[in-house]
Structure formats: C-alpha cells, structure tokens
Amino acid sequence: MEYAPAAFHASTRALPEEGSPFAFTPENQAKFDANVARYPPEQRKSAILYALYLAQGQQGYLTRAAMRHVALQIGCTAAEVEDVVSYYTMFFTKPVGRYVLNVCRTLSCALVGAERVTEALGDALGIKPGETDPTGTFTLIEVECLGACDRAPVVMVNDGWQERLSPEQVSQFLEALRARGEAALSGCHLRREKQAVGSRQSAVGSGQPAVGGD
Amino acid sequence: MAYEPVLTTFVTEPNSHTLDFYVSRRRGYEGLRKALTLKPNDIIEQVKASGLRGRGGAGFPTGLKWQFVLKDTPKPKYLCCNADESEPGTFKDHVLMERNPHLLIEGCAIACYAIGAKVAYIYIRGEFYHVQQILEAEIEKAYAAGYLGRNILGSGFDCDVYVHRGAGAYEAGEETALIESLEGKRAQPRIKPPFPAVSGLYQCPTAVNNVETLCNVPLIVLHGADWFTALGPEKNGGPKLFCISGHVKRPGVYEASMHTTLRELIDDHAGGMIDDRPLKAIIPGGSSVPLLLPDQLDTPASFDHVQKAGSLLGSAGLIVMNDTVCMVWLAMNLLHFYRHESCGKCTPCREGSDWLYRLLARIEAGEGQPKDLDLLFGVSNNIVGKTLCAFGDAAATPVLTTMKLFRHEYEAHVREGRCTLPAGWRASRPVFAGAH
Ligand SMILES: Cc1cc2nc3c(=O)[nH]c(=O)nc-3n(C[C@H](O)[C@H](O)[C@H](O)COP(=O)(O)O)c2cc1C
Ligand code: SF4
Numbered sequence: 001m002e003y004a005p006a007a008f009h010a011s012t013r014a015l016p017e018e019g020s021p022f023a024f025t026p027e028n029q030a031k032f033d034a035n036v037a038r039y040p041p042e043q044r045k046s047a048i049l050y051a052l053y054l055a056q057g058q059q060g061y062l063t064r065a066a067m068r069h070v071a072l073q074i075g076c077t078a079a080e081v082e083d084v085v086s087y088y089t090m091f092f093t094k095p096v097g098r099y100v101l102n103v104c105r106t107l108s109c110a111l112v113g114a115e116r117v118t119e120a121l122g123d124a125l126g127i128k129p130g131e132t133d134p135t136g137t138f139t140l141i142e143v144e145c146l147g148a149c150d151r152a153p154v155v156m157v158n159d160g161w162q163e164r165l166s167p168e169q170v171s172q173f174l175e176a177l178r179a180r181g182e183a184a185l186s187g188c189h190l191r192r193e194k195q196a197v198g199s200r201q202s203a204v205g206s207g208q209p210a211v212g213g214d
Numbered sequence: 215m216a217y218e219p220v221l222t223t224f225v226t227e228p229n230s231h232t233l234d235f236y237v238s239r240r241r242g243y244e245g246l247r248k249a250l251t252l253k254p255n256d257i258i259e260q261v262k263a264s265g266l267r268g269r270g271g272a273g274f275p276t277g278l279k280w281q282f283v284l285k286d287t288p289k290p291k292y293l294c295c296n297a298d299e300s301e302p303g304t305f306k307d308h309v310l311m312e313r314n315p316h317l318l319i320e321g322c323a324i325a326c327y328a329i330g331a332k333v334a335y336i337y338i339r340g341e342f343y344h345v346q347q348i349l350e351a352e353i354e355k356a357y358a359a360g361y362l363g364r365n366i367l368g369s370g371f372d373c374d375v376y377v378h379r380g381a382g383a384y385e386a387g388e389e390t391a392l393i394e395s396l397e398g399k400r401a402q403p404r405i406k407p408p409f410p411a412v413s414g415l416y417q418c419p420t421a422v423n424n425v426e427t428l429c430n431v432p433l434i435v436l437h438g439a440d441w442f443t444a445l446g447p448e449k450n451g452g453p454k455l456f457c458i459s460g461h462v463k464r465p466g467v468y469e470a471s472m473h474t475t476l477r478e479l480i481d482d483h484a485g486g487m488i489d490d491r492p493l494k495a496i497i498p499g500g501s502s503v504p505l506l507l508p509d510q511l512d513t514p515a516s517f518d519h520v521q522k523a524g525s526l527l528g529s530a531g532l533i534v535m536n537d538t539v540c541m542v543w544l545a546m547n548l549l550h551f552y553r554h555e556s557c558g559k560c561t562p563c564r565e566g567s568d569w570l571y572r573l574l575a576r577i578e579a580g581e582g583q584p585k586d587l588d589l590l591f592g593v594s595n596n597i598v599g600k601t602l603c604a605f606g607d608a609a610a611t612p613v614l615t616t617m618k619l620f621r622h623e624y625e626a627h628v629r630e631g632r633c634t635l636p637a638g639w640r641a642s643r644p645v646f647a648g649a650h
Contacts, residue, residue, distance in 0.1 A: 045398030089382035108459040145302040149459035
C-alpha cells in the first residue's frame, strides 16, 4: 500500500505559523506561576487561557512555538493548546495591528447604526473587516455583543473600550488613538464618574458621545 | 409606592465600588457576618423561602440548586459565578461588578459557606477586562480586611475567590460549557445528567450561579426571606435589574420590582421611544426569547407573567425596536450571532444556524424564493429540541418568532424582491439616545 505524502497531508487544517523560538519572559513566568497556583495542583490546564493571554501579550499573536511553550508550561500536548486557541475569538494566530478595533455588530449596536461605524472605519483606513492597514497600526474586526448595549455603538480597542462612536467622529478617533494610544479611549462609561448621573433609578446616566473623554 | 433600589444603590456615586464605601454606606459584609453565625443548611432554607430565582436566564430556584449540591462526599465542592454575560441585550452584571463588586464578593463567600465550598471562581468574559481589574483589586482588599481567606471573621471558615478570564465565547455562559472552559478546554457543554450539583468542576459537586443571583444573597441573609418576597409578585420576589437598549431615549440598567410593567420600564424608566416613533416589537429577555408586541406591554416584567404572555424574561435584556426595523433583518442579524457562536458540538445547531443565516440573508437581499419560507421553518424545527444545550432552541427562536408574528414581511420580501420597509429602515447613522 502506498502512502502518498500529498494525499496524506490533504487535511484542510491551516497550520499556524511556526514563528521564532518562544519562552515566557521572567515577569510572565512569575505571573503564570502565581496564576496556576489558584487551581488544584493536578488541574494546571485551568491556567491555559491565562498562559495564552500572556504569550499573546508578549508576542502580539500566537505561533506554534508559543503554543508549544504553553503546552510545556501546562503539561499537556501542543494539540490540546491549539484546540483551545482555535476555539476562542480573542486569540490571534496571525499578526494584528497595534490597535485591534473590535466593532460590535449585534442587534442593539446594529439598531443604532454600528454598520455605519464599521464602514467609516474601513473607509478611513482603506481596509475591510478582518484586515490590517498597511502601516500595521489598525486591525478592523466585527465582533458579537460586547455587553454594553446601552452605550451603542461600542468598539473594543485591545482591552479598552470606546463607546457611542459615530461615523462622523471616526477620523478624529483614529487620530487620537495614533497620538495618545489607548489613553484616548472613552473607557467604560461607568468609570467616568462625573458623567454617571443617575436618572430615575438608573444605574447609568446619559451623557455625551465622546471621543477620548472630556 | 416608589421603589428603593437595593442592588444598585449609590452606583452613580464616585468610589461606590470601594470597600470603605461598601462597609460604611451599604452595611457591607453584615450579611456575611450574620451568615457565619448560622448553619449552612439554614442559609439554604432561607434562600429557598425567599424564592430567589436564578438571574442568568433560566429562573431556576437558587435555594433548590444549592440543596442539590452533593454534600455527602469527601470531594471538595466548588462555586462558579457565571459572569460571562454575553446574551445580546444584557449588561447588568457589568454594572454590578463594576460599581458594586463587594456585593458579589460577599455573595460568593456566603454561597460557598452554604454549599460547603472553599473556593469560588468568578468566570468573567474576556472582553470585560476593565471590570476584571476592578473586581480583582477589590477582592485583594476583601482579603486584607479579613472577609476572604483563612478563618473569616474568626469563624473558622476559609474561602478563596478567584477571577478566571474567558477568551471570547458566548457558549461559555452555558453552565457545563463554563465548567469545561474553566478546566482549560473548549467551551462546549457536557451531557446532563450528571448535573454540576453532582459532578461539575473537576468532577466535584458544583453550583453555578449568575452574578446578579449571588448579589441578592447577602440581602436575603441580612433582611430576611419575607422582606425579599414582599418586593415582587408571588414567586417573583426580590429586586431585579432590567437592561434596556435599542430605540429608547435613555438606554441603561434600571432596578425595579417585577411588579413593574414592560410599558413602565420603556416609558418611565427608559424615557420612551426616540423621536416618539411607534414601537413595533420588543425582545423582553435577551436575544434568545420570542418577541412581544405593543399590545402586550402591560404585562408585568416578571418571570411568570412574561412567560404567560408567550415569551421569557430570560436575562431581562429588553431590546426595544421602533417601526423602522425590518423583522427579516432582525432575524438575520441574530442568526449571524448564533451561527458565529455555536460551539459546533451538535450538527443541527452547527449546520442549522448557518443554513438559517444564509436563507435569511438571501431573503433580505431580495433573492428569496417562496419555498425558502418553508425551508426556514423546516430547518428551525430540525434544531428545536434536538440539541445538547438550550443554545439550539435559542438560535431558532428569532426565526420562528418573526415568522409567526411578521410572516407578511417575509412574504413581501420574496414577492417584491427587496426589503419592503421605508428607506430609513436601517439606521443610516447612529442614534444617540439621550445625548444632548
Ligand atoms: C447558550 C447559553 C448561554 C448562557 N449564557 C449565560 C450567561 O452569559 N450568563 C449567565 O449568567 N447565564 C448564562 N446561561 C445560563 C446558565 O447556563 C445557567 O443557567 C446560569 O448561569 C445559572 O445561574 P442562575 O441559576 O443563577 O441563573 C446561558 C445558558 C445557555 C444555554
Ligand atoms: S446546541 Fe449548539 S451550542 Fe449547544 S452544544 Fe449543541 S452545538 Fe453547541
């Protein structure tokens, strides 16, 4: 029986990039060791998402080398790590821009025009959802409900939030991000305490749509 | 009688999330102090008597759930707090964790004591990183003040609370999928039984409770079961958070009793419709539940009343839509969500949600054929009741409910080969409710 290598490799699975050799920095190693201690000793696998966040933070995205390192840390196979990586949406297996613009597209945001925001961002950057701009600064992604539907349309930028972004504000918003980084984001509305004026048992006041806070 | 908020008291005040504020202004940790003088079983009985129902979606009685947690075993027990909050239209746990985190921490400690657990994991969705940072900082403070850790308040009871960050998966909100994810696997549900109460996290007895559910626990212990039941209609006691979004003037999280009608929530609390346009339909409990129509708005927003009206209170995420919303588009938008979030474990859900989305996209684009309507119905009915978890039924719901109530819109799309609502049917630019 002949095992034709071509047929043998006919899997449609896209192999993540190998990448350069990877190991946690000493700080990340310390963080990982502290995190894994939260779980019973025989349940190190519970720390896998945390380890992947560390690796992604260190390198920007996850490569096969990084996944193997995580497998080593956890004590599982690299296949198990890849299984997890490929399931969760917050892990990237390809390089992304410095700022990942995650525009919510689900109902509450869509009802108030999130699509127009995505279009305006795409036009301003010359890219479509799923793409990164040529300078490698911005990646545009459409995501599902972010859980802040009262302040739609919401855009998650890396780990920060920008709320009530209108298409007209888009170029100003991108400029502010370029100039001031994540400090330019409005943040979650509830943290901007002076705006959180309750109206009738409301936990959430109504405020100005703002770029970069006020 | 004006309703006094108890879960969201002071949330708009600066520093209301801090331990000092919690202790000095909200009688913080008095519930825990009292609980530790009671027997665990007495707490379970009290929660049962209060009739507290789970706020995560299913409305299952919390006391009963705790009673089912297997006590007679040498294995450790666990509490998992479900802070995955991913149901479209829901954002209440967000507010609680961000502005009143100690209420949740106290609730976790009391729940652990009641079920005999020593460890609670708060599984928070990965996107809530800013909330997680607040929560973790406040947990540190609770440890330092002796409300968590070893020998809490001199009672001999030990309890650890950890935050576990998810990484973007709606399905991680399903309780057994949450447990799988916490164990470091894909967030895919397990076959039930065994239920988590018998074999959950690490095959140990586990209670999974929503954030808002646990936040009610300190209040019940402190004020008593009778106080709690008196706040709402029969079997629907206690305070409730309602998340109102969509075409209303003041979207937000509102605390009210479940006596409050849907109309009062929309008109009085959320300020009524933007531009005073007519209301077309609402989703009363997050995207997974059937629509209600304008003539049903006098229904009290309780689990039982909303169910009697033909829908579900679910996670109490009210999405309000005016007359400009196309119902085919609505179903298409939500099926895009479900198709993306299906965990892929069962074929009817994985394939069916994709088929439904494609059919809807075709109809919405004006390329639908008459037979597509039967096909939509057929595919939906091949999902409902045939899947491992409730996600499957939820995914078919937007199609079935819009087909039932607005079939004429589907037919018009097919007949005229286009979306039939006025040109402004889809927001051409964001509508900023309440922005001045
Ligand atoms: C697909 C799906 C998603 C769910 N998402 C959530 C969620 O995000 N948050 C939540 O609290 N419960 C969610 N649930 C409900 C949980 O399975 C579970 O019923 C709940 O956490 C139990 O807590 P409770 O009794 O306090 O409500 C979801 C259920 C399903 C089927
Ligand atoms: S119904 Fe859908 S989400 Fe639930 S287990 Fe099956 S495939 Fe996964």
